[in-house]
Amino acid sequence: MKKKLYGLGFGAFLILLWQLLAVKINASYILPSPLQVWQALQKNFGVIMTKHFPITMEVVLIGSGIALVLGISLAILMDLDERIEKAVYPILTVSQTIPVLCIAPIFVLWFGYTTTTRVIVVVLLTFFSITVNVFDGFKATKQEMTELMATYGATPMQQFMKLRLPTALPYFFTALKISIPWAVVGSAIAEWLGAPGGLGNYSRKMMMDLNAAGLIAPLLVISAVALLINMLIRLIERLVVTWRAEV
Amino acid sequence: MLAFNHVDFTYPGETEKILDGLSFQVQDGEFISILGASGGGKSTLFRLLNGLETIQGGSIEIDGKNIQGLKHYCSYMPQKDLLFPWRTVEQNVMLPMEVAGVDKAKRKKDCGHMLRRVELEEYAKKYPRDLSGGMRQRVSFARTLCAGSNLLLLDEPFSALDSITRINLQEWLLRQWVKFNRTVLFITHDVEEAIFLSQKIYVITEKPIRSVEQIEVPLPYPRTRDMLLQPEIMRLKEELIHALRQKVEA
Numbered sequence: 001m002k003k004k005l006y007g008l009g010f011g012a013f014l015i016l017l018w019q020l021l022a023v024k025i026n027a028s029y030i031l032p033s034p035l036q037v038w039q040a041l042q043k044n045f046g047v048i049m050t051k052h053f054p055i056t057m058e059v060v061l062i063g064s065g066i067a068l069v070l071g072i073s074l075a076i077l078m079d080l081d082e083r084i085e086k087a088v089y090p091i092l093t094v095s096q097t098i099p100v101l102c103i104a105p106i107f108v109l110w111f112g113y114t115t116t117t118r119v120i121v122v123v124l125l126t127f128f129s130i131t132v133n134v135f136d137g138f139k140a141t142k143q144e145m146t147e148l149m150a151t152y153g154a155t156p157m158q159q160f161m162k163l164r165l166p167t168a169l170p171y172f173f174t175a176l177k178i179s180i181p182w183a184v185v186g187s188a189i190a191e192w193l194g195a196p197g198g199l200g201n202y203s204r205k206m207m208m209d210l211n212a213a214g215l216i217a218p219l220l221v222i223s224a225v226a227l228l229i230n231m232l233i234r235l236i237e238r239l240v241v242t243w244r245a246e247v
Numbered sequence: 248m249l250a251f252n253h254v255d256f257t258y259p260g261e262t263e264k265i266l267d268g269l270s271f272q273v274q275d276g277e278f279i280s281i282l283g284a285s286g287g288g289k290s291t292l293f294r295l296l297n298g299l300e301t302i303q304g305g306s307i308e309i310d311g312k313n314i315q316g317l318k319h320y321c322s323y324m325p326q327k328d329l330l331f332p333w334r335t336v337e338q339n340v341m342l343p344m345e346v347a348g349v350d351k352a353k354r355k356k357d358c359g360h361m362l363r364r365v366e367l368e369e370y371a372k373k374y375p376r377d378l379s380g381g382m383r384q385r386v387s388f389a390r391t392l393c394a395g396s397n398l399l400l401l402d403e404p405f406s407a408l409d410s411i412t413r414i415n416l417q418e419w420l421l422r423q424w425v426k427f428n429r430t431v432l433f434i435t436h437d438v439e440e441a442i443f444l445s446q447k448i449y450v451i452t453e454k455p456i457r458s459v460e461q462i463e464v465p466l467p468y469p470r471t472r473d474m475l476l477q478p479e480i481m482r483l484k485e486e487l488i489h490a491l492r493q494k495v496e497a
Binding site (some may be wrong): 147166 | 297323332
């Protein structure tokens with residue numbers, strides 16, 4: 001609790017500093033005050049939540065869903081067969097040096113300003129950390145435990161279900177905590193490329209209008225959603241992975 | 248009866264032989280300690296028995312049958328407890344039966360029975376993290392018993408415990424041995440432990456291992472710790488230490 005108080009206190013101090021600075025600069029199109037941002041959020045809350053929020057979240061849900069299936073499958077395949085690992089892993093790593101947002105316009109050429117384009121961006125941004133974390137999780141299986149299972153006569157399937165999968169579970173949650181909030185951010189940024197709406201799209205429109213307060217307002221929603229999802233994952237993790245400290 | 252017949256073994260990719268024509272036997276129901284300095288190849292004997300490694304010459308037989316055609320003929324208890332942290336005590340104990348495909352009702356019944364015998368029934372639903380080191384080893388022992396075979400391979404199971412817990416568990420293990428009537432092969436580098444526990448000690452003093460020196464412990468069961476203070480036993484202890492030390496210095 002005391003730790004939280006420090007964080008909250010410092011946060012409040014930063015907001016106060018921001019407010020003072022904004023009042024001093026006195027030009028809301030350059031630096032709106034926190035109060036002005038809050039008012040902008042209140043004023044446009046209806047349109048943000050009913051029109052733009054669902055568009056962003058649709059891409060988050062589809063994108064993370066695909067990224068999870070793809071990432072976990074790849075991790076399992078690489079774990080099953082070393083040849084697949086040797087073939088796929090280096091390419092995966094190299095692919096991460098390509099800035100997704102810079103090549104994203106090519107998806108616009110292929111698929112237009114559609115949900116598909118934005119889903120691809122989210123998938124590319126997130127599946128890598130899922131693959132790598134889950135794969136590392138499988139690799140963290142202790143050799144001694146594998147041998148113990150072997151002395152019981154365990155089949156490869158039993159080794160996987162009873163030992164490797166539970167070992168990888170904490171790593172899977174780490175992957176979720178990294179990738180899902182990142183999917184929310186990625187979805188909003190992908191909207192800059194062009195979208196019928198969405199929080200990122202709305203924010204960009206506000207920029208065109210030199211409405212800095214309006215620009216920041218939807219970002220608050222994005223942060224709040226990312227934070228909420230993260231908290232939800234932590235909660236589920238605590239219920240499921242009760243042994244984390246020991247692995 | 249377990250028999251090593253002229254067994255040769257070298258780890259794959261290495262040139263140094265570990266076993267060179269080694270032969271020895273263990274009778275059913277015996278408690279035998281294999282005593283040797285660290286790094287002497289004691290654990291290799293268990294890896295071969297477990298089928299984790301394959302011998303290159305000779306044969307290992309149980310009741311006259313080559314182990315290569317056998318299944319579930321021995322139960323191995325590792326040095327670390329290796330309890331799965333995501334499983335409760337009960338689920339850990341049931342693991343070997345689960346792997347062997349024993350049906351759920353029987354698993355549950357046998358496990359309850361076993362936990363009662365090792366005096367841990369009230370911990371059935373607890374997780375390994377809730378237990379002390381000594382209790383974890385007892386769970387590990389119960390799990391080993393649940394693997395169902397008559398030959399138990401215990402690989403320095405108490406070496407990581409503090410000395411009081413170790414002494415308690417040694418006494419506990421002897422009681423269990425009398426109760427369960429199984430054959431025990433017990434690896435240790437602790438001379439006193441070997442003397443206190445076993446009927447016979449197989450001493451390993453050379454590398455590669457060509458033979459084991461078999462020494463009878465002249466003590467009756469049940470044993471108490473003060474028996475270790477008998478002059479004859481003190482002498483045996485000194486001899487063993489001397490033999491092992493020569494090996495280390497050589």
